[in-house]
Each structure stands twice: as structure tokens, then as C-alpha cells.
Amino acid sequence: MQTHEIIKRFREHFERAGHTVVPSASLLLDDPNLLFVNAGMVPFKPYFLGEAPAPYERATSVQKCVRTGDIEEVGKTTRHLTFFQMAGNFSFGDYFKEDAIRLAWELITKSQADGGYGFDPERLWATVYHDDDEAFDLWQKVAGLPPERIQRRGIEDNYWSMGVPGPCGPCSEIYYDRGPEYGREGGPVVDEDRYLEIWNLVFMQNERGPGGAKKDYPILGELPAKNIDTGMGVERVAFLLQGVDNVYETDLVRAVITKAEELSGRKYGADKVDDVRFRVIADHARSSVLLVGDGVTPGNEARGYVLRRLLRRIVRSSRLLGVTEPVLPVFAEVVRDTMGQAYPELVENFVRIQQIMRAEEDTFLQTLAAGSRIFENAADAIKADGRATLPGDKAFQLHDTYGFPIDLTLEMASEAGLTVDEDGFRKLMAEQRARAKADAAGKKTGHGDQTVYRELLDLGATEFVGYTDLAAEATVRGIVREGARVKTAREGDIVEVVLDRTPLYAESGGQESDAGVIVSDGAELEVVDVQKVARKLWVHQVRVVSGEIAEGQHVEARVDQEWRTGARQGHSGTHVVHAALRQVLGPSALQSGSYNKPGYLRLDFAWTGGLSEETRSEIEEVSNLAVRKDLPVRVVYTDMNGAQELGAVALFGETYDESVRVVEIGGPWSRELCGGTHVEHSSQIGPVTLLGESSVGSGVRRIEAYVGIEAFRFLAQERALVQNVAGLLKVPNAEVPGRVEALVERLRVAEKELERLRGAQLLSSAGQLADSALDVRGVALVALALPEGTSGADLRTLGTEVRNRLGSKAGVVALFAPDGAKASFVVATTAAARDLGLAAGKLVPSFAPALGGRGGGKPDLAQGGGTDPSGIPAAITALRTELDRAVESR
CATH class of the missing domain: 3.30.930.10 (Bira Bifunctional Protein; Domain 2)
Incomplete structure (x- = not known):
């Protein structure tokens, strides 16, 4: 079956x-x-x-x-x-x-x-x-x-x-x-x-x-x-x-393994190690596609981090099976084909799902390359020191920073002829899990003692009248202070107030809660925040400005009209920008998160690359054309089936009741499930000005914009800025870009020339430095501090040149440079010095602790840094002592 x-x-x-x-x-x-x-x-x-x-x-x-x-x-x-x-x-x-x-x-x-x-x-x-x-x-x-x-x-x-x-x-x-x-x-x-x-x-x-x-x-x-x-x-x-025999051989799971067999040329059931990899791919592919389908995007925290780990384990397991081509888009297709019957949203949103997974695979392959270099450098340093074990902290760094699980590190170490300190790695992993567990336990407050709210909910849900009214007569059903009900609250108290009805919008759907007041018989309460409990109870956090409030008291709740005007503009503006995005980029550019408040909106959407200046301008123009057309805004109440028939967009991570509210702007042009407050015609949004567009994770971009009076103010500031620059340059406004571009080019040329002259000056001192070498038991030592701010590249260049000037001598060059609260260094050795066993990488541990730092490298050249530039003289002394000891012991 x-x-x-x-x-x-x-x-x-x-x-x-x-x-x-x-x-x-x-x-x-x-x-x-x-x-x-x-x-x-x-x-x-x-x-x-x-x-x-x-x-x-x-x-x-x-x-x-x-x-x-x-x-x-x-x-x-x-x-x-x-x-x-x-x-x-x-x-x-x-x-x-x-x-x-x-x-x-x-x-x-x-x-x-x-x-x-x-x-x-x-x-x-x-x-x-x-x-x-x-x-x-x-x-x-x-x-x-x-x-x-x-x-x-x-x-x-x-x-x-x-x-x-x-x-x-x-x-x-x-x-x-x-x-x-x-x-x-x-x-x-x-x-x-x-x-x-x-x-x-x-x-x-x-x-x-x-x-x-x-x-x-x-x-x-x-x-x-x-x-x-x-x-x-x-x-x-x-x-x-x-x-x-098991769940991995069932129809919906085995299909992914079959595809992995096709890609790898290996067979499930033929090798126990490979079987683990096949099962990882099959399980994680299903989990990942379903998570991306529900709006999760790869990231470094919480849900995004879990998804990233799942996706990277798929790629890694595929590589270990010998697959070199991209795999995530292919496995996503298999999951869509097998699971789409039960979850049709996978089919509807597949372009977006595949884009996000493809982008994460591309990102991980770059990370894999970077991590491989880190591993290779560590392996070289270990071998140069005559050791054969990769430290546990290095394995943990590869795992935690570069996404290398321990099995990949073990395999790479084995290929390099090394072992791994697995105990040290496991200890660090256990410490990380303990921290995560403690953090999770500290956050478990969502289902603490909810008795006070259950009691109030038993009295009935709060009636929200804010879609039509900015003020409403109400009765105080309950006052809560520090989790317990109290009968009254006085001037200066900060408490939670539950009313039987309210016009104040509770924070949800990305929209901030309303600002306003609650007043009654000499009492005035400033509304600081409004939240929903169990999606039925409006809880107003208030500061009692004057008077006293009591349970059962009749009050009037009022929304700050200016606040609501701006909030409506921000939320309707979010819908308009979302519709403009989909018109310009296509239907796969779906909103995956938003935040809006009076005059401002922020919208995250599924997309794999940055938007060009022309594309951003087009999105802004489409948005403002919609505002100019004065499109009607209509609200329709229906059920989820009705909303789907209308083609309404449901947003990821949102939870909807059986009866849903569909907000239309211009009919089908913008049609979304939404519980927020909105304008009545699109012209009331005012101008829409995009502030910028950026990346917030693999496959997710963010657009920010001002609307209404905030957009006017922003444009006025931009105009004043251009006028000021034009005045300084003594050119008309229209010529500012060309003049600035010319100045930047002149500055670039001048900086390049300065860099050339500085490099030439450094190299000209190489001969003098080589001539000033100290003799340490027959080894020429050049060790000194350069002026503050000397770059690492300059250190390497000068160190290499001084070494070359030492010619056939046994010589060691150690150059240091302070830079604020840090210090960097380079060590270079001649061939004759290396013949004496003086390897640059092995000399570093003798003096780096004096700088509060570390470093490493190859026998001919090593580099590093520290956090204590005042230790440079002590580091030079330590290096001389080590040279003296090393040469004497031969």
C-alpha cells in the first residue's frame, strides 16, 4: 500500500x-x-x-x-x-x-x-x-x-x-x-x-x-x-x-536514494559506509525541501542554521559518494514529485525552493574550498612540527565555522596521513550542546503559568474594532502586574490591561502595534505596546500617566490618529512593493518576512542575487505608478479554500484562522491574506522611496523603503545633500556625479603612486637592514620593529627582500609592526639557515607568546600576529635566545 x-x-x-x-x-x-x-x-x-x-x-x-x-x-x-x-x-x-x-x-x-x-x-x-x-x-x-x-x-x-x-x-x-x-x-x-x-x-x-x-x-x-x-x-x-525492512525503503523515501544511486553510480546496500550517506541524503532532502517550502532560509541562527546543516550534509554525503555535479536542485525535484500530492505548495513554490537550495549549494562549495585550505594549512603545520594529530580545537573550528562535520575531517586527515584528536573535538561539541541546551531552557517561557490569561479568556475574546474605529468605549476586564491579576493600578505603574473591546492594533503580521491612550474619569494610560495572547485576547501594556484604573471600570480606548495614518501607509506600502517585486522579478519573488511601522517598511523576499540599479529603479517606479493610479483597496472575508481560489498570497510562517481576511489593492494585482490595517485607496500611501537592497541569507534579499511623509523627508535630505556637494564643487547639481567620479579617479591614481613610492622606499632600506644583521653563533639575524601601520603585505615584501640580500649566509629575518592594539610579524629564513634546522614556522612559537599571539607557516616563510604590541622587544629577545640555543645544540 x-x-x-x-x-x-x-x-x-x-x-x-x-x-x-x-x-x-x-x-x-x-x-x-x-x-x-x-x-x-x-x-x-x-x-x-x-x-x-x-x-x-x-x-x-x-x-x-x-x-x-x-x-x-x-x-x-x-x-x-x-x-x-x-x-x-x-x-x-x-x-x-x-x-x-x-x-x-x-x-x-x-x-x-x-x-x-x-x-x-x-x-x-x-x-x-x-x-x-x-x-x-x-x-x-x-x-x-x-x-x-x-x-x-x-x-x-x-x-x-x-x-x-x-x-x-x-x-x-x-x-x-x-x-x-x-x-x-x-x-x-x-x-x-x-x-x-x-x-x-x-x-x-x-x-x-x-x-x-x-x-x-x-x-x-x-x-x-x-x-x-x-x-x-x-x-x-x-x-x-x-x-x-525499514522506512528508507518505502516509496517516498527510496525515490531519493534511487536518484542518488543514478548520480553516484554506486548501489544502496553494497557498502555499509555508503549506505549511511545514501540515508542522510534521502532524509535530509525531504526535510530541507519541506522546510524551505514553509519559508525557512539557510542562515547561521536557529531555524536557518538547522536547514543549512541539513543541506550541507546532503552535499557532503554526495561528494563522498563521488558525485561532483550540483545535487540539491536534482534531489529537490524528486521530493517535489513524490511529496507534491500531499503538499501541493511544494509544486506551486518550487521555483523559489530550488533557487534557495541551489544558492546554498553554491555558497557551501565555496566554503568547502575555504575550509579545505584551512585544513591543508593546519596539516602542513602539524607535519612541519613533526606531529601526526590534528588538535580537537582545529577539528571543532572546521566543524563550527566551515560546516565540516567530523567524519569529513577524519577522512581528509586520513588521506593526509594524520589522526584527529576526537576526544578533544567531542568535548568541545559537548560544551557547545550544553550551552545551547541551557539557552533553550532559558527561553522556555511560552507555556509557563498562563492561568491569569486563561481566566480572562474565559470571559470572552477581545472584540477588535480598529478596522473601522479609532476610538471605542470599553470595560476593563483585567489588570495584570508581573503575571498576577490585581484590582487597581495607580499613577506611575506599568501594567497590562485587558479590555472587552479595543480599536488598538496588536503587533502581528510584521506590523507594529498601535500607539494610543486609554482614558476614564481623570485617569490616563499611555499605551506602550499591544500583544495578542492565544490570538483572541488583546493585552495592552500601559503606563498609568495619571489617576487610577480598576477592574470593571468603563474607559475609552483611543488610537493615535497620526500613528495609525503612518502605520496604514507602511503596511499598504509593503503590499504594493511586494506586488511590484513579483511584477518585475516574477512570481517566485515571494515575501518571506516583513516589518512595517509608520512611514517605514522592510520586506524580505526569496531571490538568489543582488538587484541591479535599473531593477531597483523599476520596482520603485512600478510601486509609485500603483500609488498614482489610486487603486481601490478592498477587504474580503472568506475561508482558506476561497482565498486560494482568489489566488491570494499566504505568507510563510503565518498562522491563519478558519476565516481569513484577504486584502486586495487593485484587484488581482495585489491580493494577500493579511490582518493588518490598510489605506482605502493606494494614493493614500504617498510616495514610495527605496532606501536599499541587501542580502540577509542564502537566497533571501531585503528591501527597505520609506513611504508617505517619511519619504518626502528623506528625499528632501537627499536634495539638500546634493546641493551642498554641488556648492563645494562649484558645479550645477546635474554635474555632481561626473565631478565626483573624476575626483575619485584622481585620488585612486595618487594613492597608487604613493603606494609605489612607499614600496620603493621600503625596498631601498633592505640592503641597509641586511648589512646591520647581528651575528648569533654564525647566523645573521635581522630583527626589528617597523613603523606603526606597516601592512602585512609590506612586511612580507621587505622580509623576503632582506632575506635575498643575505645571499648564501645562514640568516633569519624577523620584522614586526605595531598597529593600534595589535601587532603583526613575518619570519623569513635563508636556505643555509634551513640547512641548520632553522625553519621559520618552528621559530614562531618561541616568541609569539610575548605578543599574546600565534602564527605559523612554512620553513622558508612564516607570519602571524598578537594582541600586545608592547611585547615586541621581548619577542625579539626571545627569538635571539632561541637562535642561540638552536645553533648551540647542533
Whole structure:
């Protein structure tokens, strides 16, 4: 049974059982605890946590998930995947244990002819929490499982919580016995390779307190409404139903391996080392395409860093398989063809996806070349010192800075006849992981004690009237100070105020929150910020300017009109620039992030190269033509299907409700899903002035612009600047560029001549310096400090020339140059000195510590630097001492 058919049957089974079919959410959700959605229940967390009422009593979904806890282990086993699909059914206070067990058992055991999966009931086992007698009895009653095939397990295996205070409960897992050829008898408690878990049923019935993530926390009592959260591993069920040995041989995963076989000429299954590389490619290609499809771009932080690692491991594994041509665009096509049926956005956005992956591969190949040079230099220095081990810190630098995983460094070291200090590397990796873990733990605040907001949400959602009104009568529902509700707030207090209705826009969709005030009977509150909690509750952070405010008080909330005017211009301007981008560059130039505030906008978009001046001018002109045309702005409320039929653009990383708001500017010219505030006609945006365009990551560019009065002010400043320059040059404004260009050229010529004269002056001193050499046991030593600011290139040039002037003598030249708080140096040796064992690279360690630095190089020439220029005299003394010792010891 093909994977798409497995998914189809799952959805149909639960839809027939009254479940609302919920499409897979984006892999990116606004959850401070998660980089990516890592379980099927994550999109439903607000309902389980009570942060928002569930819009349905029962639901089903097939959720795309990514887990990246230990990327480097992927491929070493056949069970570990970073990307997988989790099919689940959920009940929000509706059915509980008996129906959850019944619905799962029916689908698993029903014949394939009747729409089920057709698993043999005699090969199925279940586990329950150790004291969950109810579940134990239900497996016998509902499924007819004999007691010997129902096993009890402890809290670490069969009890679930989110790791923070909130809902929790026992769980029950369904296992399939693959047969004696896969392991020992005795059920899941004995062997989880033979007995493979395929489904987990969580009975969310209790509330836990603070404590450990897995155990050592108190159970505070039962939940008022009991919930069901289940998850069936699609890939695991697929490999069982397809009669293959593991998930990598299933239809949707094996296709990538097949393509890798074609490209490499090698066969999967022929070599254990190669098999790991094939599996890395197959898994990471799927994860990467899905992540890029949901708006992640390669970078050096958080989600972007994870994606970059995945992509680079694909390229690296391909190179180790002998593939030299670009691979990421090719593997992306395979993933599109296999996964596009389930996730049509991969097909719709494929041009952008492929562009980003191609750009990252190009970037990495350059990085690979740079890292290889670093490795080769390190290897040469190690061999020159007579050592045979690459230090752990150097291996870690290659990994952390250049993206070289340890296996690539090991292979390169082996080819160079070296070993690697793996223990040192592992220690540094462990320290980095510990820092990352501590940082992640420090950021886990998103699901702390939300009780105060749940109480307020129980009173009803905040009614937002800001699309039509700039002022609104309201009632204070709650006042929060430092996470706790208080009855009143007085002058000088900074608190959070929740109203039953508000005209003030809460920060979202890239738009800053509104500025404004809340007033009542002598009290005035300045609104500092407005945020949404659970997407239903508007929380106003305020400073009490005067008077006193109390719960239940009637107030008036007012938006700062000037602020709103500028904010509308900024947000509508963002839509106009986005539409202009797509018109000029094509539909693949999709917005991947934005920020706007009064008079200013910033827009990130998918593109692989910088824009020419002509292209930027065209985008600016298209934007301003749209403003001049006074295009109508229309808002349409519909559902996601309706929005897709309209061709509305949904933005990456955004989460939408069932009812969505589509903002049109000029009809189909600009049509986006958006909850922001907007102008009524495009002419109200005012002029659009692009400030610049830059790169913010592989395949992502950023445009910044002013709109409205800010654009006027910017242009006025630019005009004044040109006039000032024209006055200084005593030419008309129009002649300024030509005159400046001529001055720059004259300056370039003058600097070049100065550089030539300075070089000639340096070289002219080479003979004098050679003649001034000191005799150290028969070795001519030239060691001195040059004037501050002498460049490294000049040091090398002069050092080489002085060495040449020493001719056939045994000579060592050491030149130093201070430069502010730093110092640089070069050491050069003659052939006769090298015959005495005086290698430049080996002399550096004798004096570099005096400078607080280090360096290295080859026997004839070495260089380096330090952070203590005052140590130059001590360094020269140390070098003389080392020469004296080295010559005497021969």
C-alpha cells in the first residue's frame, strides 16, 4: 500500500467517524519552545492548554513534522528520520479511552478491501501505563487482546506531558510483531526492534505541576474536560504495509536514494559506509525541501542554521559518494514529485525552493574550498612540527565555522596521513550542546503559568474594532502586574490591561502595534505596546500617566490618529512593493518576512542575487505608478479554500484562522491574506522611496523603503545633500556625479603612486637592514620593529627582500609592526639557515607568546600576529635566545 493511500485511508476513516479534517499546519509555528513542529498535536496545543476554545469537538490531521535533536545520528540507523508525517485523531472533551481504542483498532485491523490497513490482530500488542487498569481492561473488551499481549510500563515510557505545567495523562501504545527473525520474543518490554510501535494513544486526563520534563512532578488533579491526542507514524506503517525492512525503503523515501544511486553510480546496500550517506541524503532532502517550502532560509541562527546543516550534509554525503555535479536542485525535484500530492505548495513554490537550495549549494562549495585550505594549512603545520594529530580545537573550528562535520575531517586527515584528536573535538561539541541546551531552557517561557490569561479568556475574546474605529468605549476586564491579576493600578505603574473591546492594533503580521491612550474619569494610560495572547485576547501594556484604573471600570480606548495614518501607509506600502517585486522579478519573488511601522517598511523576499540599479529603479517606479493610479483597496472575508481560489498570497510562517481576511489593492494585482490595517485607496500611501537592497541569507534579499511623509523627508535630505556637494564643487547639481567620479579617479591614481613610492622606499632600506644583521653563533639575524601601520603585505615584501640580500649566509629575518592594539610579524629564513634546522614556522612559537599571539607557516616563510604590541622587544629577545640555543645544540 503506497504512502499516499495510507494517508487517504486514515483521513477518510476518521472523517466518517465525525472528525473535522484539519490540513497540516506549517512546520513553523509561533511557539517559543519549538524551532519546528515536532509532533502531530502541536497545532492543537492552544486547545489542550485552554488558551483558546477548540473550534471542533473532534479533529483529525496528517501533520508534517521535523525533529532535529541529533542530526549527526541520522543515517547511522534505519529508524531515525528528521522529517516524518504524524497522523492523529483528537478529541476535545468529547470521546475518551474506549472510543480512542476502538477507532484505532478498527482502522488497523479492518481488511484492506474494506478500507482498513489489514494488520493481523494476532501480531498486535499494546502497552499501558502501569496503574491504568481501565485501559488494560478496554484492550481486552474492545480489541479482544489477550492479557499476555498487554504490557504495563512506567512513567518514562507510558505517561505523557508537554514537559511544563499543564495537561498530562497516561498513554497506550500499539506495537506490531515483525517476527522472530527481527529479535527476541517477549513483547515490547523485551525488544522494540522486533515489536515496532506504530501508534500512541494519549489519554489527557490530569493536570501536572512544575518539575522534571519526564518525571518528578506532582499531579494536581483531574482535568475538567478529558481529551484524546493520538499519533500514528505514517512512515512506520508504510514500511510494514509495503513489505520492506525499514522506512528508507518505502516509496517516498527510496525515490531519493534511487536518484542518488543514478548520480553516484554506486548501489544502496553494497557498502555499509555508503549506505549511511545514501540515508542522510534521502532524509535530509525531504526535510530541507519541506522546510524551505514553509519559508525557512539557510542562515547561521536557529531555524536557518538547522536547514543549512541539513543541506550541507546532503552535499557532503554526495561528494563522498563521488558525485561532483550540483545535487540539491536534482534531489529537490524528486521530493517535489513524490511529496507534491500531499503538499501541493511544494509544486506551486518550487521555483523559489530550488533557487534557495541551489544558492546554498553554491555558497557551501565555496566554503568547502575555504575550509579545505584551512585544513591543508593546519596539516602542513602539524607535519612541519613533526606531529601526526590534528588538535580537537582545529577539528571543532572546521566543524563550527566551515560546516565540516567530523567524519569529513577524519577522512581528509586520513588521506593526509594524520589522526584527529576526537576526544578533544567531542568535548568541545559537548560544551557547545550544553550551552545551547541551557539557552533553550532559558527561553522556555511560552507555556509557563498562563492561568491569569486563561481566566480572562474565559470571559470572552477581545472584540477588535480598529478596522473601522479609532476610538471605542470599553470595560476593563483585567489588570495584570508581573503575571498576577490585581484590582487597581495607580499613577506611575506599568501594567497590562485587558479590555472587552479595543480599536488598538496588536503587533502581528510584521506590523507594529498601535500607539494610543486609554482614558476614564481623570485617569490616563499611555499605551506602550499591544500583544495578542492565544490570538483572541488583546493585552495592552500601559503606563498609568495619571489617576487610577480598576477592574470593571468603563474607559475609552483611543488610537493615535497620526500613528495609525503612518502605520496604514507602511503596511499598504509593503503590499504594493511586494506586488511590484513579483511584477518585475516574477512570481517566485515571494515575501518571506516583513516589518512595517509608520512611514517605514522592510520586506524580505526569496531571490538568489543582488538587484541591479535599473531593477531597483523599476520596482520603485512600478510601486509609485500603483500609488498614482489610486487603486481601490478592498477587504474580503472568506475561508482558506476561497482565498486560494482568489489566488491570494499566504505568507510563510503565518498562522491563519478558519476565516481569513484577504486584502486586495487593485484587484488581482495585489491580493494577500493579511490582518493588518490598510489605506482605502493606494494614493493614500504617498510616495514610495527605496532606501536599499541587501542580502540577509542564502537566497533571501531585503528591501527597505520609506513611504508617505517619511519619504518626502528623506528625499528632501537627499536634495539638500546634493546641493551642498554641488556648492563645494562649484558645479550645477546635474554635474555632481561626473565631478565626483573624476575626483575619485584622481585620488585612486595618487594613492597608487604613493603606494609605489612607499614600496620603493621600503625596498631601498633592505640592503641597509641586511648589512646591520647581528651575528648569533654564525647566523645573521635581522630583527626589528617597523613603523606603526606597516601592512602585512609590506612586511612580507621587505622580509623576503632582506632575506635575498643575505645571499648564501645562514640568516633569519624577523620584522614586526605595531598597529593600534595589535601587532603583526613575518619570519623569513635563508636556505643555509634551513640547512641548520632553522625553519621559520618552528621559530614562531618561541616568541609569539610575548605578543599574546600565534602564527605559523612554512620553513622558508612564516607570519602571524598578537594582541600586545608592547611585547615586541621581548619577542625579539626571545627569538635571539632561541637562535642561540638552536645553533648551540647542533
